[in-house]
Amino acid sequence: MDRTRIDGARIGDSRITDVWGARTPYANGEWPARVDTMLADGVTEADVERWVRSACVLCSNGCGLDIAVKDGRMVGVRGRADDAINRGRLGPKGLYASWQAMEARDRLTTPLVRRDGELVEASWDEAMEAIVARSRSLLEEIGPLSHGFYTSGQLFIEEYYALAVIGKAGIGTPHMDGNTRLCTATAAQALKETFGADGQPGCYEDVDECDALFLWGHNMAATQTVLWSRVLDRLAGPNPPRLVAVDPRRTPVAERADVHLAVRPGTNLALMHALVRELLVNGWTDEEFLLAHTIGLDDLRGLCEEWTPERAAEVCGVDAADIREAARIFATSERVLSTVLQGFYQSSQATASACQVNNLHLLRGMLGRPGAGILQMNGQPTAQNNRECGADGDLPGFRNWENPEHVTDLARLWGVDPLVIPHWAAPTHAMQLFRYAEQGSLRFLWVSATNPAVSLPQLARIRDVLATDSLFLVVQDLYLTETARLADVVLPAAGWGEKTGTFTNATRTVHLSEKAVEPPGSARSDLDIFLDYARRMDFRRDDGTPLLDWAGPEDAYRAWQECSRGRPCDYTGISYDDLRAESGIHWPRRAGERESVTRLYTDADFPSRPDYCETFGHDLLTGATVGEEAYTALRPGGRAILKSAPYTGPHEAPDDEYPFRLTTGRSVYHFHTRTKTGRTPELSEAAPSVWLELAREDAERQGIADGELVEVRSRRGRIVAPVRITGIRAGTVFAPFHYGYWDAPPGAEERHPTAANELTLTEWDPVSKQPLFKTAAVSVRPWGGAS
């Protein structure tokens, strides 16, 4: 099928095989525009009745686009040439899935409630009253700690903020988190630990200007395809940047790299210590910058002292010469951009490793100017907003739960007693939330826009937890997912294009996504559902007025703007109308300002002052909190903090029984648990079923042929998958985590399991609490069973 047009011209093949589209080479400077369009079969641009302003919600790149509407339905998308993020381009998920998934025939259209063990259709009144009745009785009997909320990185600002106010001021429970814990908790944590607050220092324009680009555990070619197009266009132009990739697999990124460090999974920190040491021992540092703008240099020096390239090479399984070369490129390039993602965030010692990337940049004063930047990347389209709005463990507006002033500030804004807002202990992280449900103390769990029955580690356990009798489970989704099937109440949500709201990509760029069409059946927006719950629960401020009196998204957004005032993520100068006039606006932009801040920290003034910072920090080895007193004694005073931790290595090392290191991740064609991409014909055909990547020498040693079915076992479970022989490092195997069971025959999780998370382990980074999806020990054997 050929429905792709680039710059108006049809290209030969579909964007399934031509993932990044045609090259538009450029030197430093502005990335040329190229407009990608996709329309339903038989529809031409002349047939489109309306183009509705939006941005793609299938990854954190946040590409600006317009939705094509005809006869009240979405019939395609077109990239926006005036958007600085994508300059008109879209990748396969944006082109094919964004709109087709919403038009799927099996969308949820009515609430479901469980009666006599079966989910049956119900009215909104019945469903909401069932929720409210349970909520009220549990609050009376047990109190707020009976309630938990597990949300997403895929809702809008307005929705997170509503949920944050409900959970933190209405109910007052600390048990709130999102799948953002699995996704970008480490990005946030590394930024907080080093600089004092969350907030991406760099921007995508740094790709246009850099001399060297380091991708730390980031398969950008598959996971931010449009950003990778930008990189490919730089590589195709005059004076291309040098490229360094750290990834155990030979990814498309690694194939283009000048240096590819194929480290053993779980060993990132050893490599980072060696790179930092190289900069230190060779004097490749900016002494003036370090003295004026950082603290902690002596400790960092001590930490890395013993990590010669040879020692790290042995631990990581790479060449010492390659480590030296990578360090030399970092040290001798004038403008270095780093991007960090799941190969670091979901691997061992995640926060300590991600902070070492920050440290490399600080050692050279390498941030806050064109081409010199850090992108502690996000993954999900709106992960940033959950962190900002506080529907997870954070307090809204990057406030510090250990700072009583910040809590009082919120209490004033919400009109409630500061004691209602949970801040007496560290917030509950996702894995702990499920543990409380398992133990029976958490009795009410409301899951919105995430599918934990496929995306959390150790699935057999998670399925049991979700099905526990003592737990009242509410699931709010577009489809009847694996998780929804276990719910007591299922609420049908309106999704992208069916509701209005705002969201912010990985580089602080805010887009407005306008409602283009009506949702199917009686589905309602997540915002409407949360507001309805708040109304029925009769949450009030201390003065007796309703806690949430917003009529719709713009009201909610204005309330959020107020909450962000004076904080690092200040939105007060970005209105809906501004977002209608400009395609993508960076925060911070304060009331009255017309220009945004493109790069943070241009003056090297960091948000680390004790009264302003988002955290007083942690010990990066154990996760113990530093506390206000000790933090204040450091006298950070606007300086960045150089910190990391001693190397300890992966938790579960291979042994005789489980000799392989398993790592997991993504295919370019699927988004997570495939609820959208699995309902998109082109994408589902491109990657219909699970596989296991194995190195040739391992396959030969085990007598396994390419395509042969194998059984992969860990201490937690098993999957069965055909082998693909690839350029992965020997001793390591890789499985995509996309393949759950919503479209599999009943009982598949027992007989023919395919979800990579059957194998993964219940462990997390001590600081960010992000689960370790990237390291586990497994065995691989030819599978005897029938296919």
Ligand SMILES: Nc1nc2c(c(=O)[nH]1)N[C@H]1C(S)=C(S)[C@@H](COP(=O)(O)OP(=O)(O)OC[C@H]3O[C@@H](n4cnc5c(=O)[nH]c(N)nc54)[C@H](O)[C@@H]3O)O[C@H]1N2
């Ligand atoms: N097509 C597609 N795009 C997506 C998504 C999707 O599901 N599909 N999801 C979005 C989201 S939410 C996210 S979070 C991002 C994730 O984007 P990425 O982080 O780029 O994706 P992953 O495949 O999870 O992991 C990246 C790489 O880490 C490598 N890796 C594994 N273990 C280690 C290790 O110990 N050290 C190092 N250095 N590398 C290791 C893997 O081989 C893999 O290539 O993608 C976003 N974009």
Ligand SMILES: Nc1nc2c(c(=O)[nH]1)N[C@H]1C(S)=C(S)[C@@H](COP(=O)(O)OP(=O)(O)OC[C@H]3O[C@@H](n4cnc5c(=O)[nH]c(N)nc54)[C@H](O)[C@@H]3O)O[C@H]1N2
């Ligand atoms: N083994 C392994 N596991 C992983 C990872 C890995 O690399 N390896 N990566 C982790 C990461 S980074 C992530 S982000 C998670 C993702 O894990 P999940 O969040 O579980 O994945 P999704 O499939 O994106 O689930 C989102 C759900 O929200 C629904 N949805 C979409 N839009 C809306 C909306 O507007 N409203 C409502 N109510 N629902 C909506 C979708 O239908 C879908 O069911 O997986 C994590 N799990």
Ligand code: SF4
């Ligand atoms: S790069 Fe991400 S945001 Fe852009 S079109 Fe692809 S999936 Fe959508």
Ligand SMILES: [Mo]
């Ligand atoms: Mo993610």
